[in-house]
Amino acid sequence: MLSLGALVSGCGDGIISAPVQVLDVVPAPFRLDPATVPELAPIGGRTVVVSGTSAPVLVERVGSAQFRALSLVCPHRGTIVEVASSGLRCPNHQAVFANDGTWLSGQPTAGLTPLDVRRNSDGSLMIGGTLTPPVLSLNRSAVVFLTTLTGTAPAAQTVAIGNDGGGMLGDLALALTYGPGQRTGWLSLALSQASAPAILTLSAQRGTLPIGVYSATVTITGAGVSNGAQTLSVSLLVQDPTTPAALQLSSSSVAFTAPIGGTPAAQVVQCNNSGGGALAGLAATIDYIAGGRGWLTATLNQTTAPAALTVRPSAGTLAAGSYSATVTISANGVASRTITVTLTVTAVGLLVTLAAWPALANVGGVAGSVGNVNGGPVAVTRLSATSFAAFSMRCPHAGTTINVVNNGTSFRCPNHGALFNSAGVWQSSPQRAENLVPLTVTYTPGATTLSVT
Numbered sequence: 200m201l202s203l204g205a206l207v208s209g210c211g212d213g214i215i216s217a218p219v220q221v222l223d224v225v226p227a228p229f230r231l232d233p234a235t236v237p238e239l240a241p242i243g244g245r246t247v248v249v250s251g252t253s254a255p256v257l258v259e260r261v262g263s264a265q266f267r268a269l270s271l272v273c274p275h276r277g278t279i280v281e282v283a284s285s286g287l288r289c290p291n292h293q294a295v296f297a298n299d300g301t302w303l304s305g306q307p308t309a310g311l312t313p314l315d316v317r318r319n320s321d322g323s324l325m326i327g328g329t330l331t332p333p334v335l336s337l338n339r340s341a342v343v344f345l346t347t348l349t350g351t352a353p354a355a356q357t358v359a360i361g362n363d364g365g366g367m368l369g370d371l372a373l374a375l376t377y378g379p380g381q382r383t384g385w386l387s388l389a390l391s392q393a394s395a396p397a398i399l400t401l402s403a404q405r406g407t408l409p410i411g412v413y414s415a416t417v418t419i420t421g422a423g424v425s426n427g428a429q430t431l432s433v434s435l436l437v438q439d440p441t442t443p444a445a446l447q448l449s450s451s452s453v454a455f456t457a458p459i460g461g462t463p464a465a466q467v468v469q470c471n472n473s474g475g476g477a478l479a480g481l482a483a484t485i486d487y488i489a490g491g492r493g494w495l496t497a498t499l500n501q502t503t504a505p506a507a508l509t510v511r512p513s514a515g516t517l518a519a520g521s522y523s524a525t526v527t528i529s530a531n532g533v534a535s536r537t538i539t540v541t542l543t544v545t546a547v548g549l550l551v552t553l554a555a556w557p558a559l560a561n562v563g564g565v566a567g568s569v570g571n572v573n574g575g576p577v578a579v580t581r582l583s584a585t586s587f588a589a590f591s592m593r594c595p596h597a598g599t600t601i602n603v604v605n606n607g608t609s610f611r612c613p614n615h616g617a618l619f620n621s622a623g624v625w626q627s628s629p630q631r632a633e634n635l636v637p638l639t640v641t642y643t644p645g646a647t648t649l650s651v652t
């Protein structure tokens with residue numbers, strides 16, 4: 200049973216909610232069609248929903264197709280937070296929260312609990328359950344355009360951008376870089392919309408490019424994704440149909456780093472025909488050079504060029520060390536080409552699964568006590584879309600375990616009150632303290648885990 204605006208008091212003071220008895224902080228998912236709620240029509244529009252026996256939920260439109268949901272249960276003592284035009288305030292001990300649920304002032308406490316919001320195919324929403332960060336997905340990792348000196352412009356191609364995780368994926372953005380030292384300007388991009396699902400359309404124009412292979416990389420980013428930026432490899436082959444076929448690879452080496460037992464993100468090598476005619480019979484064989492065997496797979500998506508070779512290592516049970524192999528690509532009637540693959544397996548550290556720590560979905564997010572290294576608890580901070588830092592949570596002053604405070608923006612030692620910012624830098628305390636001890640983070644952009652040693 201759903202009730203909308205059930206907490207509207209209409210007392211004229213801007214407050215639209217009042218305390219009620221709370222049963223469930225995180226409600227079971229319920230359906231809400233925003234098209235039937237006039238308050239949700241404009242961006243910034245909000246409404247309060249009560250579903251079944253759950254606590255009230257604040258739903259807000261934060262973009263043309265994006266919504267945010269927060270449980271209105273105060274994390275301090277469970278009182279229902281009031282929703283006012285100026286913000287969110289707990290009437291019990293006066294904790295104040297920003298519209299996104301971040302604690303601002305008053306009684307120190309955590310932020311309001313964000314709830315998962317997913318869009319159904321009919322435009323309605325499923326709200327409820329613990330928020331999991333979005334995962335940026337592409338339905339292909341490479342695009343190849345073929346043309347000749349006299350041919351017409353190749354047809355445009357599309358890539359579907361989706362969200363394989365939770366919540367809503369917005370703020371999609373593109374960055375385009377061309378191969379080092381190569382001619383530029385031959386590729387144009389168009390994004391259907393800034394939130395997933397979206398379609399990226401790529402168009403290539405030969406212009407005055409001579410015969411050759413031209414490459415570019417499109418980097419796609421989205422707000423709060425747990426898997427970081429994703430890349431799309433783009434090639435333009437300008438061919439002379441009168442010359443024989445020739446095998447060309449987009450890369451002659453690939454390198455991976457993984458903790459023991461980890462599986463780094465796969466990499467794709469494009470196998471192209473840089474000559475004329477057709478190039479068929481593509482096959483891939485693996486030869487292990489140094490270290491163990493059986494840690495690599497190499498899979499072609501088709502046997503005619505252009506083809507995509509997916510190279511995927513698995514550290515499995517490999518011991519720490521360096522491993523290498525070659526992948527030989529052969530094809531009918533042309534010289535083979537090889538790719539050198541190296542895998543560096545790092546010593547056992549703390550393996551952190553990003554999806555288990557929603558705070559790490561956002562740049563600046565801090566997750567405390569994610570596990571232990573050297574017998575002490577560890578905090579991890581997301582520095583950028585592709586990098587993290589980690590610290591020991593032992594206070595450098597007297598070794599007391601510090602706490603994450605101020606809604607994840609800093610750390611405080613409960614012993615003598617030393618305060619550190621999210622970068623681990625000492626800020627203040629009665630006794631001068633050193634900065635938090637940094638730890639080593641190993642992370643491959645796009646991977647779902649990181650390792651702390």
Ligand code: FES
Pocket residue numbers: 273274275276277278289290291292293294306308
């Ligand atoms: S219950 Fe909300 S501030 Fe204490």
